[in-house]
Structure formats: C-alpha cells, structure tokens
Amino acid sequence: MEVIIGKKVLEKLNYHLREMAYSKLYIITDHNVKGLYGQYLSDSLKDYDHAFYSIPPGEKSKSVDMVLAIYDDLIDKKIDRGSLIIAFGGGVVGDLAGFIASTFKRGIAYIQIPTSLLAQVDSSIGGKVGIDYGGLKNIIGSFYFPQLVFIDVSLLKTLSYRDVICGLAEILKYGLIADYHLFKYACSNFDKVFNKNEDLLLELVNSSVCIKQEIVKRDKLDKGERRILNFGHTIGHGIESLYDFNKYNHGEAVILGMIYESYIGMEMGLIDSSYFIEIYNSLIELIKPIRFKEDEIKSLLDLMRNDKKNLDNKFIFILPTGKGQVGVFDNIDTDLIIKSLKGEWF
Numbered sequence: 001m002e003v004i005i006g007k008k009v010l011e012k013l014n015y016h017l018r019e020m021a022y023s024k025l026y027i028i029t030d031h032n033v034k035g036l037y038g039q040y041l042s043d044s045l046k047d048y049d050h051a052f053y054s055i056p057p058g059e060k061s062k063s064v065d066m067v068l069a070i071y072d073d074l075i076d077k078k079i080d081r082g083s084l085i086i087a088f089g090g091g092v093v094g095d096l097a098g099f100i101a102s103t104f105k106r107g108i109a110y111i112q113i114p115t116s117l118l119a120q121v122d123s124s125i126g127g128k129v130g131i132d133y134g135g136l137k138n139i140i141g142s143f144y145f146p147q148l149v150f151i152d153v154s155l156l157k158t159l160s161y162r163d164v165i166c167g168l169a170e171i172l173k174y175g176l177i178a179d180y181h182l183f184k185y186a187c188s189n190f191d192k193v194f195n196k197n198e199d200l201l202l203e204l205v206n207s208s209v210c211i212k213q214e215i216v217k218r219d220k221l222d223k224g225e226r227r228i229l230n231f232g233h234t235i236g237h238g239i240e241s242l243y244d245f246n247k248y249n250h251g252e253a254v255i256l257g258m259i260y261e262s263y264i265g266m267e268m269g270l271i272d273s274s275y276f277i278e279i280y281n282s283l284i285e286l287i288k289p290i291r292f293k294e295d296e297i298k299s300l301l302d303l304m305r306n307d308k309k310n311l312d313n314k315f316i317f318i319l320p321t322g323k324g325q326v327g328v329f330d331n332i333d334t335d336l337i338i339k340s341l342k343g344e345w346f
C-alpha cells in the first residue's frame with residue numbers, strides 16, 4: 001500500500017492518479033470537509049469525470065442507512081469496477097467509504113485522503129473499514145486496503161482543538177509503544193502542534209505512519225502484534241462509553257486510559273516510578289485525570305469486561321514495560337484496576 005505524505009500535495013493528486021487509469025471518480029466526504037476543501041479537490045481533479053457524495057459529519061453517519069443511501073447513488077451514477085472511490089475526510093468518512101468500496105460490486109478500488117489528524121496517523125492506515133450497528137461501534141466491517149493513502153498535512157490547519165487532541169493522543173501512543181523519542185519530541189512541541197505548524201506535523205505524521213505500517217505489516221489481520229496499538233484503549237473505551245460518548249472524545253479518553261494503564265504498569269513493577277511520572281506529567285498537560293466514584297468504577301469494569309478485545313472473560317491490557325515499549329497482559333488483578341481508577345494516588 002503506497003502512502004504519500006507532504007505539505008500542499010493535494011494539488012498534485014492529479015499527477016498521482018494518472019498511472020491508475022480509472023473511468024470515474026466517486027468522492028465520499030462530509031459537509032464540513034466538502035465546504036472547506038471540496039472546490040480545491042475538484043480543481044485538482046478537473047481532468048477526471050468525478051462526483052461528490054457528502055454526508056453529515058459525525059459518528060452517526062457510520063450507519064447501515066447511510067451505506068444503503070450511498071449504494072443507491074452509486075447505482076444511479078453507474079459507478080462500476082473501473083471506477084475509483086475516494087474517501088475524503090476524517091475517520092468516519094474513511095471507515096464508511098472503505099466499507100462501501102469493499103462491498104459494492106464485490107469490491108472496487110479506493111484511495112484514502114484523510115483530512116483529520118486522527119485519520120492521517122491512524123484510521124487511514126491498516127485497512128480496517130466498517131460501520132456501527134445496534135449501538136455497537138465498528139461491529140460490521142472488513143479488512144480492505146486502499147490503493148493509495150494520500151496525506152496532505154496542510155489540510156489540518158482548519159481542524160478544531162479537540163480534533164487535534166484526538167490525533168495527538170494516537171501520536172503519543174505510538175511514541176509510548178514503539179518510539180520513546182517520538183513521545184518526548186511530541187510532548188516538547190504541544191504548542192506547535194496546536195498552532196498546526198506544518199513542518200512539525202509532517203514529521204509527527206511521518207513517524208506515526210511508519211510505526212503503524214510496520215506493525216500492520218507484521219499482523220495484517222489483527223491476530224497478534226496489532227494488539228499493542230490498543231495501549232490506553234482498554235480503559236479509554238470504557239471511559240468513552242461510560243459517558244455515552246458525550247463528555248470525552250476518543251483521543252481524550254485514550255489519554256486518560258494511558259495515564260491509568262501506565263499507573264497499573266508501575267504498580268506491577270513493569271516500569272519505574274520516574275518513567276511513570278514523566279508520562280503522567282506530560283499527559284496531564286492535555287487532560288486531567290478523574291477520581292472515579294465506586295458506582296462509576298463498577299460500570300467501567302462491566303464495560304471493559306464486554307470489550308470485544310477480551311478473551312475468556314479476562315481483561316487484556318497493553319502495559320508499558322520500558323521506554324517506548326509495551327507488552328500484552330491478561331492477568332491483571334481487578335483490585336489494581338480499581339485502585340488506579342479511584343485515583344487516590346494523584
């Protein structure tokens with residue numbers, strides 16, 4: 001899977017598509033991204049027969065109803081296997097468009113042009129596509145790799161503060177699981193990240209994509225090593241659902257998850273207290289941890305027990321084992337999880 005990363009590269013997309021020879025291009029995007037960059041993309045594709053389908057922004061659009069509406073439009077517009085679907089947006093658009101590409105006419109080619117930081121460093125890489133159903137996130141889906149991932153960091157200049165946090169959380173996670181220097185580098189440049197400094201973003205996106213690609217290459221179908229990408233996510237997912245996905249966005253919840261899970265790692269003797277304090281002091285600059293009440297902890301444990309990553313009713317945790325290193329653990333003492341969530345230690 002080819003990945004192109006750069007500043008102001010969208011205007012050169014035309015050139016990269018030249019080698020691919022598709023009859024029609026069908027761009028799936030959301031209303032925000034279309035409003036901001038639709039014309040820009042259209043100009044760069046002026047030599048191609050292309051059409052847009054724009055969806056309302058947000059997770060609710062990753063639905064069966066939306067898939068059916070887009071299938072209808074694909075049929076109307078006579079999109080065939082010689083056409084190319086372009087996912088132009090954040091992770092919602094990428095997951096939905098990739099799922100449609102994987103199923104329509106038994107699979108037609110698609111490319112990802114991720115426009116949010118989370119989509120650039122995470123969701124566009126790794127071939128996981130899907131939609132939500134019955135209140136369950138990503139419950140229907142498949143693995144379907146794009147022909148090309150085309151990343152233009154200049155598009156990030158319009159991203160909101162909270163959406164920057166979402167992507168930054170994953171960058172920090174890559175640092176903590178695989179590249180301590182990336183973690184340190186990102187932490188010492190939070191101001192530049194939030195100011196959307198393009199040179200810095202380019203470096204961070206490049207390093208993150210390399211790490212994710214390496215891990216995915218060794219475990220394409222998520223049967224083993226890919227699990228380490230879930231550092232911070234076991235508790236993070238629990239926190240997101242505890243508040244019905246309203247209070248914390250995914251990135252904020254993952255940052256909290258990384259704090260509590262690092263504490264568990266320290267208490268288990270996997271990392272020393274100075275490394276834990278380093279992680280803690282860096283992450284609380286972005287989001288403050290919470291002292292969960294007893295009933296909240298009970299709900300969190302239930303939510304974590306139901307996490308689809310768990311096997312045989314055991315909690316699976318990814319915990320830090322050294323600087324830029326993690327391991328997979330399935331024998332975590334429930335009392336230790338409770339102690340971490342009570343937060344009497346901060």
Ligand SMILES: NC(=O)c1ccc[n+]([C@@H]2O[C@H](COP(=O)([O-])OP(=O)(O)OC[C@H]3O[C@@H](n4cnc5c(N)ncnc54)[C@H](O)[C@@H]3O)[C@@H](O)[C@H]2O)c1
Pocket residue numbers: 030032033036057058059062089090091092093095115116117118119122123124125126127128129137138155156157158159160163166
């Ligand atoms: N497939 C995977 O491996 C994978 C991995 C992680 C997350 N995901 C999925 O990704 C989704 C979350 O992705 P997300 O955080 O990008 O959410 P999103 O797609 O909802 O985008 C967040 C917001 O940013 C806006 N936006 C996007 N690009 C913009 C830009 N350049 N300027 C201004 N606004 C912009 C969008 O319109 C939206 O309002 C979830 O559905 C999650 O399940 C998938």
